[in-house]
Amino acid sequence: MTLPRALAALLVLAAAGLIGWRVLAPAEVIEEAVEPYPVAVTLPAGVTGKTTMAPLIVDGRIRVYAGTRLVKADAPVEAKTMYTPLWSYRRWPARLAGVVAVGTTVVSRWSDGRLVALDGRTGKVVWRADGPPADGFAGRTGSAAVWAPAGMHVAGTSVLVSDGKQVTARAVEDGRERWSTTLPPGCTDGFVTAGGRYVCGAGAWDVISGNEVRGWPAGPSTAMSCDVARSACAGLRDASGQVWLTGGRRPVPAPGSAVAGDLALTVSGGAVIASRAGREVWRWAGTAQVLGVRAGKVVLLAGNQLVVLDAATGAARATFPLFVANERVEAWQPDGWQLTDGYVAIQRVRPGTSEFYTTDPVVIAAL
Template sequence: MIRKLPYALAALAVLLAAVVVGWRVLAPAEVLEPAVDPYPVAATLPAGVTGKTTMAPLIVDDRIRVYAADRLVKADAPVEAKTMYTPRWSYRRWPERLTGVVAAGTTVVTRWSDGDLVALDGRTGTLVWRAGGPPADGFEGRTGSAAVWAPPGLHIAGTSVLVTDGRRLIARAVADGAQRWSAELPPGCGDGFVTAGGRYVCGTGAWDVISGGAVRGWPAGPSTATGCDVARSGCAGLRDASGQGWLVGGRLPERAPALDDPAATAAGDLVLTASGGAVTASRAGRELWRRDGAARVLGVRAGKAVLLTPDDRLVIVDAATGAQRAEFPLFVAKERVDAWKPHAWQLTDGFVAIERLRPAAGTDPDEPNHYYTMDPVIIAAL
């Protein structure tokens, strides 16, 4: 019996070691690694492709790129880097999953599966504030484009971040996370969008983003948003349930018949229509300019209309006059030049990032040959 004691003690020691290791690996944990390098300076670059990335970046302040992984949010810089770099900062949670990411100014707000909202300073990666909220599902897809460009139930409205869960809509201050208001939404509302004029719009109505009060006399929904920034925010126009177009950059919607065309999108008080083998821009029903040639309108930023042609070339024109400023193919040097189709994108004042899929790709990101390459997101300066 005495001879067996050392073996029993040894077995107990191994068991305790395994418990300790298992606890360290599986126990709830958070790891925050802030930036140690200075905040990068914004670059002014000639128009053209700058690089490609494996993951979809949320471009913040035109200085850093923020990425969403299953249980991790991280940032690198500069935006014009040819590929993904070692993170400037990162924030990891276990066992929670990341749901979505939005940014207002330099503040990056993350939402997690347990409902927590965690705001980080995009310049340093340090914690700004934390608040509880309704639980949510983790995002799907290899690149994280849905999490950073169209996060479900997460929107930006001026200095507020809006969080939805079922029939509840919550507004929190971006600066400190303080709750500004909460509203109960009617049945059938669903996840909506935020207009440039400061309205949260869903299937059954509209709400003021400052007070949370319902807005009367709004076009009947469900509505289709047009001319939106990432996170379905800052939308310049919509088409109502009957297909009629409205500009929504002001507090009250303004009827815009040119926006009735499903091929039309809004940008401020402009309506850009890509149909009939041309792109036209109009204001108050009067045509301002026309550019011959088929193209998709990606959006308008800083006075520049950004177009994508069927042969995957980016065209930048003056939004006021239609004069061409630049045109170039959306491929990096030495990359294969095959056809691809855009799936999602982000447009900023200085850059565009586009997730590229194979022409025959379906809706399942896990299917074979879904993405154009292993680095499917291409970034270009505007």
């Protein structure tokens, strides 16, 4: 081979190597917001739209979505469909495991263990930290990643991350480690109570100090009436089946199949019955599923109708079908949801299946 040909071959190899490195090397792509942060609005109760992906509603103003290798946000929350992203953040080759939010800060966890916090108003990176590796999420809509991320929880101004062996609390403002503790065997995933306890397996830990809490109800426990990321859980059912209110520092026994603050809600005999300290305070006639209680409102799903009741009196505030205009009206069942002070987002599937109700399976409604 002549010298010019040899040099040409070397140049081709070098160029191919450079292209391969640029394509395959670890990388992140940040597209920050150029549009202003949306203004929060108060809307009359009713359906506002539907989306192809499951949104994490943040600060009552933006919707955050999970992709295989990206986190993105659009706005406003009441948009009829998905809009061009307000901002987005991509990583390669790591896969997204889960997303949580505290205030306007969005924290993402990745398969390589990296934690990346983003300012939900701008999409700018606030901090990065290392943690235990995690599995990437599965599913087309990303509902598991934004509504029930494995090993991710929030408590006050802390983000809790666990791999089933260790749980670590980090400050949401800068990512610094606040505490870390070793978990007993069997703690594959836990939950955080509204009263500030991390509960996993047969134990409980204080979310501020990380110290173990003695005298906790015998586990393993089932979380009840939780916010997204299995956080702010208002109650639990212990290993014996006893229900406890967990809004305070110490659990309080209570009857009921759902709980909210100091209310125990029981669905029985064709009615939803609310009791406080063991005494009935109101009842709503009808068969329904309790989605939760927020901002003084009890939110029920009765068939495919959303029912909003006053938490103090049981008086009806709103009732409406969960369908958008010009959408087919057929039976569906919920497959996960997020309830905020002002909105509810519900992923819909066909009864008895895992098949999505439509290509835009998530319906969003103002409360």
